[in-house]
Amino acid sequence: MSLIEVRDLTKDYRLNVKKRGLLGAVQSLLVPEYKLKRAVDNINFSIEKGEMVGFIGPNGAGKSTTVKMLTGILSPTSGSIMMGGLSPHKDRKKNASRIGAVFGQRTQLWWDLPVADTYDLLRYIYRIPEKKFEQNMEMFNDLLGIQEFMSQPVRQLSLGQRMRADIAAALLHDPEIVFFDEPTIGLDVVAKEKIREFIKKINAEKNTTMLFTTHDMLDIEKTCKRMIIIDQGTIIYNGTVEQIKERYGRSRTLVAEFAQKLDRIDLPAGVELIDQKDNKKYLKFNRDEIQVSGLIAELTSKYNILDLTVTEPEVEAIIREIYEGGIDFDKGISGDSKKSLSEQYCVPC
Amino acid sequence: MEHKKFSKLELLKLSLKYSKLNLKCTLEYKFDRFFTTLAVFVREMVSIAVMYLILTRVISIKGWQMNEMFFLYSFLFLSYCIFIFLFTGIRDFDNMVYTGELDRYLIRPLGLLYQVISARVDYCATIGHGAVGVILFLSTYNSVGIDWNFRNIVYYILALLGGVIIQTSLFMVSSCFSFWAVRTTNLRNLIFFNSRRFAGYPISFYPGIVQKMLIFAVPFAFVSYFPSEYFLHKPDLSVFWHGCLYLTPVVGIIMFTLVYIFWRLGLKSYSSSGNSMY
Numbered sequence A: 001m002s003l004i005e006v007r008d009l010t011k012d013y014r015l016n017v018k019k020r021g022l023l024g025a026v027q028s029l030l031v032p033e034y035k036l037k038r039a040v041d042n043i044n045f046s047i048e049k050g051e052m053v054g055f056i057g058p059n060g061a062g063k064s065t066t067v068k069m070l071t072g073i074l075s076p077t078s079g080s081i082m083m084g085g086l087s088p089h090k091d092r093k094k095n096a097s098r099i100g101a102v103f104g105q106r107t108q109l110w111w112d113l114p115v116a117d118t119y120d121l122l123r124y125i126y127r128i129p130e131k132k133f134e135q136n137m138e139m140f141n142d143l144l145g146i147q148e149f150m151s152q153p154v155r156q157l158s159l160g161q162r163m164r165a166d167i168a169a170a171l172l173h174d175p176e177i178v179f180f181d182e183p184t185i186g187l188d189v190v191a192k193e194k195i196r197e198f199i200k201k202i203n204a205e206k207n208t209t210m211l212f213t214t215h216d217m218l219d220i221e222k223t224c225k226r227m228i229i230i231d232q233g234t235i236i237y238n239g240t241v242e243q244i245k246e247r248y249g250r251s252r253t254l255v256a257e258f259a260q261k262l263d264r265i266d267l268p269a270g271v272e273l274i275d276q277k278d279n280k281k282y283l284k285f286n287r288d289e290i291q292v293s294g295l296i297a298e299l300t301s302k303y304n305i306l307d308l309t310v311t312e313p314e315v316e317a318i319i320r321e322i323y324e325g326g327i328d329f330d331k332g333i334s335g336d337s338k339k340s341l342s343e344q345y346c347v348p349c
Numbered sequence B: 001m002e003h004k005k006f007s008k009l010e011l012l013k014l015s016l017k018y019s020k021l022n023l024k025c026t027l028e029y030k031f032d033r034f035f036t037t038l039a040v041f042v043r044e045m046v047s048i049a050v051m052y053l054i055l056t057r058v059i060s061i062k063g064w065q066m067n068e069m070f071f072l073y074s075f076l077f078l079s080y081c082i083f084i085f086l087f088t089g090i091r092d093f094d095n096m097v098y099t100g101e102l103d104r105y106l107i108r109p110l111g112l113l114y115q116v117i118s119a120r121v122d123y124c125a126t127i128g129h130g131a132v133g134v135i136l137f138l139s140t141y142n143s144v145g146i147d148w149n150f151r152n153i154v155y156y157i158l159a160l161l162g163g164v165i166i167q168t169s170l171f172m173v174s175s176c177f178s179f180w181a182v183r184t185t186n187l188r189n190l191i192f193f194n195s196r197r198f199a200g201y202p203i204s205f206y207p208g209i210v211q212k213m214l215i216f217a218v219p220f221a222f223v224s225y226f227p228s229e230y231f232l233h234k235p236d237l238s239v240f241w242h243g244c245l246y247l248t249p250v251v252g253i254i255m256f257t258l259v260y261i262f263w264r265l266g267l268k269s270y271s272s273s274g275n276s277m278y
């Protein structure tokens, strides 16, 4: 059995339907009417101990909702979550001492106090032994450089500093499982890199199990082997990052710089001109159908070419295409088929 | 990490830790917090001055002397001061829901109500109201003719704590609505502080409907009037059932029990509906 087992997990939010006008106001007071919004729709996945899994999807896909259920904040509408034999919601207190969570959009530090004070409080809350506390503080300082702003009130920290402090706070008690909900949001490239390095290191050294939501594909590529893509509440992909490149990243772009500006060129079937700039032309083709060497040979025989480069698509671009519906997953690879969003009306008795 | 239940002692220590951090926060803005405290103090003292001016013209109403009125008034301030000191979090609960602080408490291995209560202390309101209460009490406890023997002291403490729990329950009812993303703070303040103003005078002054309200709906009569009557035995008590003198802690405990059930219900709903306030 895996450390985290999610079975048929569904979450409906209940939205109050407010009616217009005075009569409507009275009516919704007496007979409140709700609209159900399905945020997570029957998802299944499991995560092994020590695994690091990326959890991505467009805005409103249901990532945060899933993380809230995994951390025990929300109860599932149906389905189950098992975390090493415990249910995060029903055994909330018990489970809480072995998990950690970072919500990038919000801080868990005391706003008006130095970071050190929050850490000190957490030491009591999680009953962290003195020695372990000091070891961890030292390690976090080496990797995240928190010492430099330890005595500054949190409200004076930059976003990057605050995020580092927050991540350290979530990991102080050596949790077995850590959930990151957008831990790199709003950070610059250097700060992001620092956090990725840190997360990787903790995962490697302490064998911590991690689930990581983000909108930055680089985060996933650099830290996780596996990723889960969720869209409109359903999982549309669950597999390795490599596999997605392998299967869906078959297009190649050949950038050819010609000696002079050409108004039109003859292209073999299957090659598409997608862009042009000055003397450069961007030619897209599928590597399974067309051989690069053949294409280059054909072009050089007809035209005077100065420079040639072939590029693979970035995972980022593949993901974008998936979000936009350009790629259809076959059931074989992702397991779940895409379902339409269900919205129902109901009036409680 | 193995989870062991927290012992009472550990929870108490942790509460002290929270209070210390709150004090540190308060001192972080010494200047501003000092004036907040002063503002609370002055505001309440003004209401007492107004009462004083009115009473000096009437001399006594229904047999109540000025010092007796102030003794009654001191119950309101002292119990409110203790309520704020212990349960600021309940007063500020809707804000915790709104800012998502509540979600943070839910990922900690501690009880939710414990954290709500421990996490905040409003020292300004505690000191502001406390100072008024202490001044009123010290200037009257001797002159109203109370024999401060052991039995009376025990009664006094129990009545004060009962009053604290009654006010806590009233605030908590309103907090519970936050679980359903319904903000009732303004309604609560309207009801609470106006009832409290009524309760600054002996309830026998008022028409029957107001009396009933202060006994059955917003039972402030048990916070100030009945405990004072226990000590003062004014003739106007005769219209009320005598047992009321001893009911303050009972009313407090019953109210709190009911409200606590409501709270559990609210929490359940919160975790199933999420929270659409942010």
Ligand SMILES: Nc1ncnc2c1ncn2[C@@H]1O[C@H](COP(=O)(O)OP(=O)(O)OP(=O)(O)O)[C@@H](O)[C@H]1O
Pocket: A013, A014, A015, A037, A038, A039, A057, A058, A059, A060, A061, A062, A063, A064, A065, A066, B273, B274, B275, B276, B277
């Ligand atoms: N408390 C709530 N009440 C009602 N609906 C909600 C609530 N929270 C989220 N939703 C809805 O549920 C859906 C999923 O939201 P969720 O926050 O899980 O998305 P997400 O994947 O985290 O998005 P993002 O990338 O923007 O953070 C959205 O349609 C959102 O509007």
Ligand SMILES: [Mg+2]
Pocket: A063, A064, A065, A181
């Ligand atoms: Mg989110």
